[in-house]
Amino acid sequence: MMGFRVLLIKELREQLRTNRLIAVAAVFVLxxxxxxxxxxxxxxxxxxxxxxxxxxxxxxxxxxxxxxxGQILKNLSxxxxxxxxxxxxxxxxxxxxxxxxxxxxxxxxSRAAFLAAxxxxxxxxxxVAVTLGCGFGYLYTLLLYPTVFPLAGYLAMALLMWWMLVVxxxxxxxxxxxxxxxxxxxxxxxxxxxxxxxxxVLPVIGDYMPSSLGAPALDLMLGRDPGGIAGPVxxxxxxxxxxxxxxxxxxxxxxx
Amino acid sequence: xxxxxxALVLVPVLILQVGLMLYALYDLFQExxxxxxxxxxxxxxxxxxxxxxxxxxxxxxxxxxxxxxETGGMGSTGPAAASIARILDTWPRLAQTTEAAVVTxxxxxxxxxxxxxxxxxxxxxxxxxxxxxxGPNGAGKTTTLRLLTGLASATDGTGTVAxxxxxxxxxxxxxxxxxxxxxxxxxxxxxxxELLDMVGRLHGLxxxxxxxxxxxxxxxxxxxxxxxxxxxxxxxGMRQRLGIGQAIINQPRVLFLDEPVSSLDPEGRRDVLGIIxxxxxxxxxxxxxxxxxxxxxxxxxxxxxxxxxxxxxGPIDELLDRYAQPVYExxxxxxxxxxxxxxxxxxxxxxxxxxxxxxxDTLRVFVSDPGVAGPAILPLVxxxxxxxxxxxxxxxxxxxxxxxxxxESGPPIAPAVTVPAWGLDGRxxx
Numbered sequence: 001m002m003g004f005r006v007l008l009i010k011e012l013r014e015q016l017r018t019n020r021l022i023a024v025a026a027v028f029v030l031x032x033x034x035x036x037x038x039x040x041x042x043x044x045x046x047x048x049x050x051x052x053x054x055x056x057x058x059x060x061x062x063x064x065x066x067x068x069x070g071q072i073l074k075n076l077s078x079x080x081x082x083x084x085x086x087x088x089x090x091x092x093x094x095x096x097x098x099x100x101x102x103x104x105x106x107x108x109x110s111r112a113a114f115l116a117a118x119x120x121x122x123x124x125x126x127x128v129a130v131t132l133g134c135g136f137g138y139l140y141t142l143l144l145y146p147t148v149f150p151l152a153g154y155l156a157m158a159l160l161m162w163w164m165l166v167v168x169x170x171x172x173x174x175x176x177x178x179x180x181x182x183x184x185x186x187x188x189x190x191x192x193x194x195x196x197x198x199x200x201v202l203p204v205i206g207d208y209m210p211s212s213l214g215a216p217a218l219d220l221m222l223g224r225d226p227g228g229i230a231g232p233v234x235x236x237x238x239x240x241x242x243x244x245x246x247x248x249x250x251x252x253x254x255x256x
Numbered sequence: 257x258x259x260x261x262x263a264l265v266l267v268p269v270l271i272l273q274v275g276l277m278l279y280a281l282y283d284l285f286q287e288x289x290x291x292x293x294x295x296x297x298x299x300x301x302x303x304x305x306x307x308x309x310x311x312x313x314x315x316x317x318x319x320x321x322x323x324x325x326e327t328g329g330m331g332s333t334g335p336a337a338a339s340i341a342r343i344l345d346t347w348p349r350l351a352q353t354t355e356a357a358v359v360t361x362x363x364x365x366x367x368x369x370x371x372x373x374x375x376x377x378x379x380x381x382x383x384x385x386x387x388x389x390x391g392p393n394g395a396g397k398t399t400t401l402r403l404l405t406g407l408a409s410a411t412d413g414t415g416t417v418a419x420x421x422x423x424x425x426x427x428x429x430x431x432x433x434x435x436x437x438x439x440x441x442x443x444x445x446x447x448x449x450e451l452l453d454m455v456g457r458l459h460g461l462x463x464x465x466x467x468x469x470x471x472x473x474x475x476x477x478x479x480x481x482x483x484x485x486x487x488x489x490x491x492x493g494m495r496q497r498l499g500i501g502q503a504i505i506n507q508p509r510v511l512f513l514d515e516p517v518s519s520l521d522p523e524g525r526r527d528v529l530g531i532i533x534x535x536x537x538x539x540x541x542x543x544x545x546x547x548x549x550x551x552x553x554x555x556x557x558x559x560x561x562x563x564x565x566x567x568x569x570g571p572i573d574e575l576l577d578r579y580a581q582p583v584y585e586x587x588x589x590x591x592x593x594x595x596x597x598x599x600x601x602x603x604x605x606x607x608x609x610x611x612x613x614x615x616x617d618t619l620r621v622f623v624s625d626p627g628v629a630g631p632a633i634l635p636l637v638x639x640x641x642x643x644x645x646x647x648x649x650x651x652x653x654x655x656x657x658x659x660x661x662x663x664e665s666g667p668p669i670a671p672a673v674t675v676p677a678w679g680l681d682g683r684x685x686x
Contacts, residue, residue, distance in 0.1 A: 002427050003458050006458050007458075009454075019283060019315050020316060022279075023276065023280075023311060023315040024312075027308065027312060030276075033272075082309075089316075099440065103435070105406075106406065106430060106433070107430050108427035108431050108459060108460070109427075109458050182317070255407065255408040255409070256402070
């Protein structure tokens with residue numbers, strides 16, 4: 001892919017200079033911390049409020065490693081998908097609108113390299129953020145709970161969650177390529193999120209949807225057997241490759 | 257919860273959340289920061305009150321790094337002629353050749369809905385020339401440039417640039433050309449030097465050769481002092497010069513410039529035209545524009561395009577000789593408004609008179625036969641009692657030729673005219 005290395009460096013530098021990497025990392029760290037915190041102190045907080053007001057009580061389960069893991073996974077995947085959409089939505093659309101795509105592609109740089117650099121840079125940004133978010137989540141669990149997640153399973157969970165975010169980034173990149181509007185690209189990402197959510201509850205194909213990777217990820221984090229996850233994982237790896245292929249086909253003949 | 261726990265668990269959360277918000281606000285109110293919607297107050301409210309998502313939305317959606325400062329108050333310095341000449345002397349010269357640098361054969365571009373942006377363009381641009389590609393808005397100039405630079409695909413026809421077929425893959429075309437878009441916008445977060453460095457690397461330069469080339473190009477375009485500034489803070493003129501810089505970093509054989517001066521103030525135009533002039537001999541320059549004074553200053557040859565059709569092509573002097581109607585300019589003494597109107601009416605009634613243009617200061621009289629008109633004008637002036645300050649036969653301008661040919665070619669015409677080889681079109685015009 002002609003020019004890939006140069007363009008990847010440019011994309012990574014852009015993530016840094018525009019503060020996107022910092023913003024995404026800060027959000028992930030925040031939610032990595034908030035996950036175990038919420039689980040550890042929510043019951044205490046509710047009980048304290050109930051006793052002060054007198055009379056009302058809400059049944060909240062007590063702190064547990066399962067609860068902390070669930071909170072980490074839920075927080076990071078929800079905000080992670082949002083960040084993936086934000087990272088991908090303007091990546092191609094804005095470059096087409098501003099004319100910078102034309103400036104770059106009139107140079108010895110292939111369109112495949114242009115797109116691949118963007119997808120890899122977004123994936124790396126999400127990777128750094130997931131690492132930090134999960135890292136702080138693990139650290140806070142270590143501080144707040146008597147036991148801690150098995151490290152290998154926790155790392156596998158982080159890897160699965162990262163790849164799920166990469167799938168959504170790839171979808172949004174496709175949307176950003178198909179349209180000249182970043183908002184429309186984000187819309188395509190949101191529609192995909194809804195479609196995957198609905199497809200996720202269907203029998204047979206449900207386990208293969210990216211949003212369904214959360215359940216085996218939680219099992220892995222808690223040291224439980226996730227069942228057969230090779231198929232869903234391979235499917236989602238293939239999905240990113242296929243999405244990139246479609247994105248390239250759409251972009252290959254586009255007039256800039 | 258005891259105090260230690262609060263410190264441990266809540267302070268980091270607070271620091272992260274408030275810190276991100278404050279950092280976003282700090283970034284927002286930087287002097288050269290531009291935002292979508294142009295309302296910093298609105299973005300400040302979003303950052304401050306939309307919990308956590310506010311700063312995120314600002315960093316991803318709010319910042320507009322594509323626009324620079326509107327004024328040239330960044331201490332831009334124009335290119336210094338002596339050092340530029342010294343640099344360009346070391347650049348490879350174009351080989352003397354009779355081969356055309358740009359050739360198109362029946363090049364056609366149609367869009368959906370039956371819109372024909374370019375219809376059967378046949379063009380041969382001599383190597384080493386500075387070629388002006390003229391036409392009114394919507395004539396097909398930008399479409400042609402996009403086809404020739406590989407950014408769009410032709411519906412029909414073929415073309416070569418520097419001997420390389422257009423529309424091919426592999427980057428061979430890109431290695432031989434430079435291209436500057438009509439309204440160049442770059443990455444506002446980048447520094448000028450970094451942009452040139454990146455483009456140089458895409459062209460395969462590295463190490464000392466890259467550093468030297470970037471330095472030379474910065475000198476040529478007069479941005480050495482501004483090389484370490486963010487492009488987002490550049491004025492329009494500086495951006496345009498940077499655009500030329502990125503287009504010439506590979507010492508291209510053919511340089512395509514789309515309206516390179518149309519958005520610039522006089523000083524910026526002078527600088528950019530100076531750079532283009534100095535590139536003579538190192539590259540064939542193919543420049544689209546509708547600012548005809550500038551074309552006359554720098555171009556050797558021009559082509560006029562209208563409604564997707566080539567109207568005429570040739571050296572400027574020959575086009576002027578062939579198509580410019582002789583014109584007489586009369587400058588009356590002040591305070592003669594009524595007499596001037598009578599004079600204009602009298603001239604319009606003559607068989608040799610073409611268009612008569614009146615301004616508060618002058619009359620421009622286009623004539624079909626100067627041999628008849630020359631001796632006849634002054635008697636008409638005397639008969640209408642007009643006193644003149646000045647009377648002369650003026651040199652017709654390219655603008656006169658352009659306006660006349662474009663007006664005449666309103667509906668499609670064929671075949672196109674190339675001067676001097678082909679003579680005239682089939683409609684009996686000169």
